[in-house]
Amino acid sequence: MVAGVAVGHSRETMTPKERRNAFAENRPYDRIPHGFALGDAASRVIGSNMAEFHCDPEKQLKATLTAYKTYGLDSVGTTIPIQELVGATVIYPPYSTPYIRDTLELSEADIDALGIDDPKSHPKMKRFWQVLDGLLEAVGAEAPVSVSVGGPFSVAGRVIGTEKLMRKLLKEPEYVLKLVGKITEVQISVVNSLEGYGVSSFGITDPVASGTLISPEQYRKFAKPYEKKLFNAMTRVAGRKPQCHICGDTNRILRDMVETGAGSISVDNMMDLDYVVSQVGTDAVVTGNVNPTETMLSGTSKDVREDLRNCLKKGSRALGGYTPSFGCGLPLNTPHENLVALFDALWEFGKYPFNPENL
Numbered sequence: 001m002v003a004g005v006a007v008g009h010s011r012e013t014m015t016p017k018e019r020r021n022a023f024a025e026n027r028p029y030d031r032i033p034h035g036f037a038l039g040d041a042a043s044r045v046i047g048s049n050m051a052e053f054h055c056d057p058e059k060q061l062k063a064t065l066t067a068y069k070t071y072g073l074d075s076v077g078t079t080i081p082i083q084e085l086v087g088a089t090v091i092y093p094p095y096s097t098p099y100i101r102d103t104l105e106l107s108e109a110d111i112d113a114l115g116i117d118d119p120k121s122h123p124k125m126k127r128f129w130q131v132l133d134g135l136l137e138a139v140g141a142e143a144p145v146s147v148s149v150g151g152p153f154s155v156a157g158r159v160i161g162t163e164k165l166m167r168k169l170l171k172e173p174e175y176v177l178k179l180v181g182k183i184t185e186v187q188i189s190v191v192n193s194l195e196g197y198g199v200s201s202f203g204i205t206d207p208v209a210s211g212t213l214i215s216p217e218q219y220r221k222f223a224k225p226y227e228k229k230l231f232n233a234m235t236r237v238a239g240r241k242p243q244c245h246i247c248g249d250t251n252r253i254l255r256d257m258v259e260t261g262a263g264s265i266s267v268d269n270m271m272d273l274d275y276v277v278s279q280v281g282t283d284a285v286v287t288g289n290v291n292p293t294e295t296m297l298s299g300t301s302k303d304v305r306e307d308l309r310n311c312l313k314k315g316s317r318a319l320g321g322y323t324p325s326f327g328c329g330l331p332l333n334t335p336h337e338n339l340v341a342l343f344d345a346l347w348e349f350g351k352y353p354f355n356p357e358n359l
């Protein structure tokens with residue numbers, strides 16, 4: 001990616017909030033809204049690395065806002081450091097995904113003791129507040145500012161180790177329920193502390209709750225009830241139902257995902273959007289699933305255009321609405337040219353009045 005190349009906002013005639021409202025009310029808009037987010041890959045836009053992005057709030061703020069301006073993103077956001085809030089030490093390497101240094105050995109008494117008194121003053125929350133305040137101040141009036149967090153079940157997997165979690169599902173189910181429940185409580189206390197703060201929406205990423213790792217029955221017992229609790233708090237605080245992203249195969253839990261109270265079901269690129277649309281029905285917005293690796297990282301500009309076109313065609317049949325976005329996290333080395341191709345195609349396909357028949 002190249003810093004400072006204006007490809008996004010230069011052709012816009014509406015702010016993201018104006019566009020979102022116009023689209024929802026079927027009034028003329030400059031282009032359809034999208035949910036594409038760069039995540040950690042935004043660090044590259046300012047020539048920064050992942051460690052700086054995560055550890056230096058000034059850098060994260062600058063990278064997020066530069067990516068927003070450069071590509072014409074429709075929202076900005078940051079992430080609650082939930083793993084650190086429950087006691088894990090996270091290592092941030094410069095050029096790869098953050099990981100936990102030593103997985104935690106938590107006794108049941110340790111789990112009981114988990115919790116935070118005041119999310120506003122907690123030392124591990126300092127960077128989060130700094131980034132969030134900066135985003136709200138810079139673009140809060142024009143763009144939705146979202147807050148994301150790992151799903152409760154996935155956070156449990158991260159902090160004690162996914163393999164151990166999988167063993168405990170079978171051998172010590174009560175332990176897992178207790179741990180996931182406690183993580184959910186901590187998350188809800190942070191969400192509640194955001195009441196009246198100006199956050200437009202919340203979202204979770206729950207990769208360990210995937211059908212690739214656990215059965216639908218396990219999802220219904222260990223993940224879904226806690227997502228539901230968390231989503232209740234998120235909906236109350238933001239006044240809008242949250243987005244639920246589960247990686248990999250979610251074919252057998254799509255209806256469950258809807259039943260959690262999520263307003264937007266975000267699916268992986270391995271999922272067939274036609275099937276997702278048929279399952280979700282009118283109950284939520286469908287979002288996804290441009291392929292972040294095969295298309296965005298390794299594909300040509302033509303591949304990018306075709307992937308987006310296919311997603312828009314299939315997504316447009318969603319009765320509860322569709323928002324184009326990536327099928328999962330965007331790789332760090334995604335070429336700038338492919339992002340330019342993506343947003344060029346979005347402007348071409350998504351002009352008012354959007355008509356999927358013309359794609």
Ligand SMILES: [Zn+2]
Binds near residue numbers: 245247329
């Ligand atoms: Zn994913």
